[in-house]
Amino acid sequence: MNHVTRIVIIGGGPGGYEAALVAARLGARVTVVDRSGIGGAAVLTDCVPSKTLIATADVMTTIQDAPELGVEVNGVGRCETGVDLGRVNDRVLALAEKQSEDIAEGLIKAGVEVIRGTGRLIGDGGTVRAVEVRTAEGGTLTMEADTVLLATGARPRELAAAKPDGERILTWTQVYGLRELPRELIVVGSGVTGAEFAGAYQALGSQVTLVSSRDRVLPGEDQDAAQVLEEVFQRRGMTVLSRSRASAAVRDGDRVVVSLEDGRTVTGTHCLMAVGSLPNTEDLGLAEAGVQTTPSGHIIVDRVSRTTASNVYAAGDCTGLLALASVAAMQGRIAVYHALGEAVWPINLKRVSANIFTSPEIATVGRTTFNAESDDPNFDVVKLPLDTNPRAKMLGFKDGFVKLYARPGSGTVLGGVIVAPRASELIHSVSMAVDLHLSVDQVAAVFTVYPSLSGSVAEAARRLHSDHEE
Numbered sequence: 001m002n003h004v005t006r007i008v009i010i011g012g013g014p015g016g017y018e019a020a021l022v023a024a025r026l027g028a029r030v031t032v033v034d035r036s037g038i039g040g041a042a043v044l045t046d047c048v049p050s051k052t053l054i055a056t057a058d059v060m061t062t063i064q065d066a067p068e069l070g071v072e073v074n075g076v077g078r079c080e081t082g083v084d085l086g087r088v089n090d091r092v093l094a095l096a097e098k099q100s101e102d103i104a105e106g107l108i109k110a111g112v113e114v115i116r117g118t119g120r121l122i123g124d125g126g127t128v129r130a131v132e133v134r135t136a137e138g139g140t141l142t143m144e145a146d147t148v149l150l151a152t153g154a155r156p157r158e159l160a161a162a163k164p165d166g167e168r169i170l171t172w173t174q175v176y177g178l179r180e181l182p183r184e185l186i187v188v189g190s191g192v193t194g195a196e197f198a199g200a201y202q203a204l205g206s207q208v209t210l211v212s213s214r215d216r217v218l219p220g221e222d223q224d225a226a227q228v229l230e231e232v233f234q235r236r237g238m239t240v241l242s243r244s245r246a247s248a249a250v251r252d253g254d255r256v257v258v259s260l261e262d263g264r265t266v267t268g269t270h271c272l273m274a275v276g277s278l279p280n281t282e283d284l285g286l287a288e289a290g291v292q293t294t295p296s297g298h299i300i301v302d303r304v305s306r307t308t309a310s311n312v313y314a315a316g317d318c319t320g321l322l323a324l325a326s327v328a329a330m331q332g333r334i335a336v337y338h339a340l341g342e343a344v345w346p347i348n349l350k351r352v353s354a355n356i357f358t359s360p361e362i363a364t365v366g367r368t369t370f371n372a373e374s375d376d377p378n379f380d381v382v383k384l385p386l387d388t389n390p391r392a393k394m395l396g397f398k399d400g401f402v403k404l405y406a407r408p409g410s411g412t413v414l415g416g417v418i419v420a421p422r423a424s425e426l427i428h429s430v431s432m433a434v435d436l437h438l439s440v441d442q443v444a445a446v447f448t449v450y451p452s453l454s455g456s457v458a459e460a461a462r463r464l465h466s467d468h469e470e
């Protein structure tokens with residue numbers, strides 16, 4: 001009789017559940033152990049809830065910008081709008097819960113065993129033969145495993161001097177408990193999460209102060225894109241405090257006082273702390289099992305998701321490779337393919353498309369100025385402002401651009417940055433070009449709809465050809 005591979009997956013987020021579906025399809029016996037709910041933080045507290053909140057914020061932005069297109073709401077030339085945050089958050093949480101249920105149902109239908117509980121490796125020095133599970137009901141199970149996949153994710157980092165109280169000093173997982181819109185919201189941290197929430201709450205009607213320790217919002221992202229976003233934020237009335245590192249946040253009755261390292265203070269009704277994440281790797285029995293971690297606690301993996309223990313793989317935010325649901329899912333699938341002896345392509349981060357869900361959105365793929373200069377300075381670049389695009393003019397979109405990178409000589413598309421409403425949907429053509437090694441001429445030769453925002457992608461490709469010929 002053939003041996004059926006027994007795979008135990010600790011963590012039911014995208015790193016875990018996507019791997020489970022693939023493994024079950026390939027004939028393995030699969031168990032997913034999760035302590036907080038299938039879908040993980042991605043579905044229950046991070047990705048899905050934030051994008052659902054942002055969907056409401058986007059509608060608000062559209063309405064606020066509508067008078068420019070001749071729309072009259074409550075009088076000529078102005079729009080009076082407001083949100084019922086209780087209803088918005090009820091919708092957010094219901095949608096996340098339903099998404100979690102749908103994924104759990106899909107797993108069970110695929111033949112995956114799902115256990116609510118906390119998992120931990122049982123192993124001594126290099127090979128793991130079982131996982132111990134403390135179940136939600138209070139029991140303990142020992143699950144034998146040929147292969148273990150760790151996909152335990154991450155949680156918000158907390159500062160000792162700015163302890164979240166869940167009421168007025170909040171992490172991004174706690175904001176959905178609010179029933180009323182924060183009147184004055186201080187967002188500490190101007191990375192992707194801080195910028196997304198700052199933009200969303202400003203659109204919903206809060207007066208937002210964004211506290212950034214760096215020169216500009218979105219450090220580490222495309223600088224042209226970050227500049228556009230910062231200008232839009234300020235034009236919409238947000239206060240952006242750059243080079244301002246927060247050292248503490250404390251309650252003062254119904255207010256919150258945020259202290260900055262240079263001695264200044266900022267006050268508001270609420271404060272959202274968005275100062276990064278910590279990997280959930282403390283109580284997994286890693287050291288005993290021979291699974292090495294970095295000083296930050298992330299699990300060390302190679303490009304096929306192998307850890308330093310022979311039959312243990314890891315995927316997603318617990319590895320710190322790139323904190324995206326899409327990357328977690330890909331790492332998980334790769335782990336399973338590898339473990340089951342299937343053909344496998346090692347993960348290639350240069351092909352990852354990512355999006356920042358602000359208004360306008362910022363979508364990137366492949367090489368951008370930020371990484372191209374350090375990685376490989378050999379590139380041509382063209383940047384087309386969005387306000388040169390006829391469709392954008394009709395829609396009243398002024399802020400943004402399409403930027404394309406290509407290899408001089410061959411014209412191979414290396415990457416791109418799109419700053420535009422729904423840039424997340426527009427980047428796909430650039431992703432295809434990067435993935436398939438298309439040339440700018442091939443991209444330019446494809447018909448685009450007239451008028452359309454995607455016309456700017458083809459036009460940028462066309463310009464790269466003529467730039468190259470000059």
Ligand SMILES: Cc1cc2nc3c(=O)[nH]c(=O)nc-3n(C[C@H](O)[C@H](O)[C@H](O)COP(=O)(O)OP(=O)(O)OC[C@H]3O[C@@H](n4cnc5c(N)ncnc54)[C@H](O)[C@@H]3O)c2cc1C
Binds near residue numbers: 120316323326327
């Ligand atoms: C606010 C915010 C918005 C985001 N938006 C996006 C986005 O739009 N697009 C995108 O691609 N990415 C987004 N991300 C990133 C994305 O959420 C993460 O990259 C993704 O959740 C990683 O998936 P994962 O499977 O590694 O872990 P998670 O989704 O964190 O799931 C891990 C699961 O494992 C469980 N677990 C942990 N330890 C144990 C244990 N010992 N036993 C059992 N279970 C355990 C956890 O409780 C959790 O349920 C966002 C992140 C944040 C913070």
